[in-house]
Every structure is written in C-alpha cells, then in structure tokens.
Amino acid sequence: MLRRSVSVLSSKSFEYAAVTKKRRIKSWQLHEYGGIDELQLGSIRLPVIRDPNEVLVQVNAASVNPIDLLMIGGYGRNLFQIQRNFENELPLTVGRDFAGTIIAKGHKVRDGMKVGDEVYGFIPLHKQGTFSEVILANACHVLPIPKQLSSIESTSLVYATMTAWSALFIFGNLVSKQTDGLRVLILGCSGGVGTAAVQLLKSQDCVVFGTCSSDAVSLVYNLGADCVFDYTSPDFHKNVELEGRYHIILDAAQIGYQNIPKSWKYDTYITLNSPLLKSTDSYGLMAGLAYSASDLLDANLRAYKDSSCVKWGFFIPSTRGFEFVDDLISKEKIKPVIHKTFGFGKLQDAFKTVSEGHLRGKVVIDFSIDNDCNE
Ligand SMILES: NC(=O)c1ccc[n+]([C@@H]2O[C@H](COP(=O)([O-])OP(=O)(O)OC[C@H]3O[C@@H](n4cnc5c(N)ncnc54)[C@H](OP(=O)(O)O)[C@@H]3O)[C@@H](O)[C@H]2O)c1
Numbered sequence: 281m282l283r284r285s286v287s288v289l290s291s292k293s294f295e296y297a298a299v300t301k302k303r304r305i306k307s308w309q310l311h312e313y314g315g316i317d318e319l320q321l322g323s324i325r326l327p328v329i330r331d332p333n334e335v336l337v338q339v340n341a342a343s344v345n346p347i348d349l350l351m352i353g354g355y356g357r358n359l360f361q362i363q364r365n366f367e368n369e370l371p372l373t374v375g376r377d378f379a380g381t382i383i384a385k386g387h388k389v390r391d392g393m394k395v396g397d398e399v400y401g402f403i404p405l406h407k408q409g410t411f412s413e414v415i416l417a418n419a420c421h422v423l424p425i426p427k428q429l430s431s432i433e434s435t436s437l438v439y440a441t442m443t444a445w446s447a448l449f450i451f452g453n454l455v456s457k458q459t460d461g462l463r464v465l466i467l468g469c470s471g472g473v474g475t476a477a478v479q480l481l482k483s484q485d486c487v488v489f490g491t492c493s494s495d496a497v498s499l500v501y502n503l504g505a506d507c508v509f510d511y512t513s514p515d516f517h518k519n520v521e522l523e524g525r526y527h528i529i530l531d532a533a534q535i536g537y538q539n540i541p542k543s544w545k546y547d548t549y550i551t552l553n554s555p556l557l558k559s560t561d562s563y564g565l566m567a568g569l570a571y572s573a574s575d576l577l578d579a580n581l582r583a584y585k586d587s588s589c590v591k592w593g594f595f596i597p598s599t600r601g602f603e604f605v606d607d608l609i610s611k612e613k614i615k616p617v618i619h620k621t622f623g624f625g626k627l628q629d630a631f632k633t634v635s636e637g638h639l640r641g642k643v644v645i646d647f648s649i650d651n652d653c654n655e
Pocket of ligand 1: 443535593641
C-alpha cells in the first residue's frame with residue numbers, strides 16, 4: 281500500500297506543468313444540502329490563485345471526517361455564512377485535510393515552499409474543501425509531508441490530530457500547564473480524534489485513560505494508553521469511577537457531560553459536540569448563540585458544586601498548532617491509524633462507512649485510484 285502510493289507520488293510530482301494547463305478538474309460537489317446521495321462527481325474550472333498567500337495543490341489523498349458528513353446536511357451554514365461574507369455557498373465541496381503536490385504558488389508564499397513540493401495541510405471550515413483534484417490552500421496551513429509517511433498516512437493525521445490539539449491545548453489549556461502526570465480520560469479513544477489524542481497526550485507524559493468497545497481495547501493499549509475501559513463491560517461505570525479524579529475528560533464520543541455518572545470526578549470536561557452550530561442552524565444566529573451560551577452557563581453552574589467546569593472544544597486552524605503536531609508526527613510520536621481507504625470515485629461509499637460509526641482510526645480517499653477499496 282505504502283510502496284504503491286509513493287511510486288504514484290513520485291511520478292505525479294513531474295506532472296504539475298501539465299495539470300496547470302488543464303482547464304477543468306474533477307470535483308465532488310454538493311448542489312443542495314441533504315444526504316450522501318447529494319454528493320455529485322462533476323467537472324469544474326481549475327481554481328485560480330487570487331490571494332498571494334495561497335498555493336494551488338494537486339491532491340493525492342484526503343480523509344473523511346464526521347464534520348464532512350454533518351456539513352452535507354447543512355450543519356453550521358448560518359455561522360459559516362458570516363465568514364463567507366454571505367456569498368452563495370453552493371455548489372459546495374467538503375473535505376478538510378489533504379496531502380498533495382504544489383503546482384503553483386502566490387507571490388507572497390515563502391521561498392522555502394516550492395512548486396513540486398509534497399505537502400499536507402488543512403482548509404478552514406468556511407472555505408471550499410478538499411475532495412477535488414486541485415485545491416487552493418493558505419500557505420500558513422501547509423507543511424512538507426513527513427519523510428516516513430505516504431500521502432494517505434499524512435492526511436489521515438491532519439484534521440483529527442489538530443482537533444485533539446485544539447481541544448486539549450487551547451480549550452484544556454495544556455499549552456500553559458505542566459503536562460507531566462496529568463490524568464486525562466478520553467471518551468471514544470478508538471476513532472480518529474481519540475487515537476490521535478492518546479498519542480498526543482502520551483508524547484507529553486500524561487497518564488492516559490480511554491473508553492472504547494471490546495474489539496478496540498488492544499489497539500488503544502498499543503498506542504500507549506495507560507488504562508483502557510471497555511464500555512460494553514457491566515462494571516464499566518464503576519471501573520472508571522475507581523480510578524479517581526481526572527484532570528480532563530475529553531468527550532470524543534458525543535456522550536455529553538449530563539449523561540455521565542455523577543460519581544465520575546473531573547476538573548474539566550471538554551466536549552467536541554457543542555450545541556453551538558446546531559442551535560444557530562435551528563434558531564438563527566442571535567437566538568442560537570443565546571441558547572448555546574445559556575446551555576454552557578447552566579452546565580457550569582451544575583459543575584461548579586463539584587469544583588469542575590465544562591468547556592466546548594473545536595478544531596482551531598492554528599499554524600502554531602500544526603507546526604507542533606507536525607514535529608511530533610515527524611518524530612513518529614504520533615502515528616497514523618487507518619480504518620480503510622477508498623478510491624476517489626468511491627467517495628459516497630467512504631461517507632457511508634463513516635456514517636456507520638465504529639471506526640478504528642481514519643477513513644481516507646486515495647486520489648490515485650478511481651474505484652478500489654483497501655482495508
Ligand atoms: N468540534 C470540532 O471541531 C470537532 C472536530 C472533529 C470532530 N468532532 C467530533 O468529535 C467526535 C469524534 O470525532 P472522530 O473523528 O474521532 O469520530 P470517529 O472516528 O467516528 O470516532 C468516534 C469513536 O467513538 C466510539 N464510540 C462510540 N460510542 C462510544 C461510547 N459510548 N463510548 C466510547 N466510545 C464510543 C466509536 O467506536 P465504537 O462505536 O465502536 O465504540 C468511534 O471509534 C465526533 O462526534 C465529531 O463530530 C468535533
């Protein structure tokens with residue numbers, strides 16, 4: 281698998297001149313919000329660099345994230361529309377991370393980043409996404425792919441690891457804390473964000489606890505977790521409680537602080553599934569913001585009695601954060617965990633796999649093949 285994508289990569293890096301001459305490219309687009317069937321493969325114009333800080337990238341691989349699935353249903357559109365200056369968002373391409381080859385660059389892009397470079401990176405949520413043969417990305421969200429990794433492996437780590445970093449380091453404030461010995465419990469430690477969070481925390485010498493179903497327990501121990509709880513076991517709640525107080529609980533499984541046993545003790549509970557975007561979609565911007573703020577306030581008033589607090593965690597498109605996780609990835613402290621790869625032509629099948637859940641790491645799209653699927 282690895283050898284194959286590397287050979288495709290090296291032949292592709294010589295094709296960039298030919299690609300920029302092409303006027304049209306293949307792209308998966310959404311013409312109206314709905315289900316997976318609304319994703320249509322079509323031909324669009326080659327994007328043009330308008331911002332001097334942008335690079336044009338021929339995509340080799342991109343991963344599918346739960347946010348892509350939500351966005352095809354219109355999730356977050358009211359809030360993202362503000363960032364888009366209320367321009368028409370459709371047709372929309374989803375997909376948040378990529379690995380590929382730079383085929384053109386704006387004049388303000390640093391000299392060290394050259395046409396022909398193999399890179400990986402991410403696209404902020406309000407911009408056109410990565411399930412297109414050629415995309416535009418801001419150079420400050422792009423770095424050279426780690427030497428030891430293929431495009432598939434590199435892209436699999438971007439959005440999930442950056443989400444784990446944002447939630448823990450920004451919202452959990454690890455950026456300014458002594459992390460050595462910090463006790464962190466990850467709910468949903470077997471998925472994309474969970475597997476990245478376990479490795480990220482172990483690289484900082486934290487004591488890592490995780491919850492997952494039986495078949496994933498050995499995978500998570502192999503990633504370095506100190507203690508893994510099988511949530512299908514009858515003693516699950518008691519076992520989590522017996523380990524004592526956690527500095528942080530990271531909820532990457534949509535459990536919700538109101539649904540965990542009162543006997544579980546923690547300082548900070550960070551959920552990756554805040555009501556913010558859903559509420560602004562349902563009630564409009566102002567009412568949605570007010571509703572979400574009161575929900576968070578209510579959660580914190582309850583948590584206050586136990587000297588705890590509840591926070592929302594979001595992916596932050598931070599250049600500094602990306603450099604930090606890239607350094608750990610390059611030193612092999614964070615390794616890819618890939619659930620399944622699909623060819624570019626099978627994007628809808630990849631979305632179905634993500635929608636079915638029970639992922640063990642990431643689902644990735646390999647642009648070098650049209651229809652295959654490898655586990
Ligand atoms: N706010 C943001 O910016 C942001 C960014 C990225 C992701 N997210 C959210 O974060 C969550 C995790 O993302 P992801 O990419 O890691 O998703 P994922 O790859 O689908 O992983 C979710 C994992 O949770 C496990 N799980 C389900 N129910 C569980 C339970 N009761 N206890 C423990 N584990 C359970 C699943 O496996 P089993 O079902 O087999 O146990 C799966 O491995 C998603 O809800 C996503 O929408 C938010």
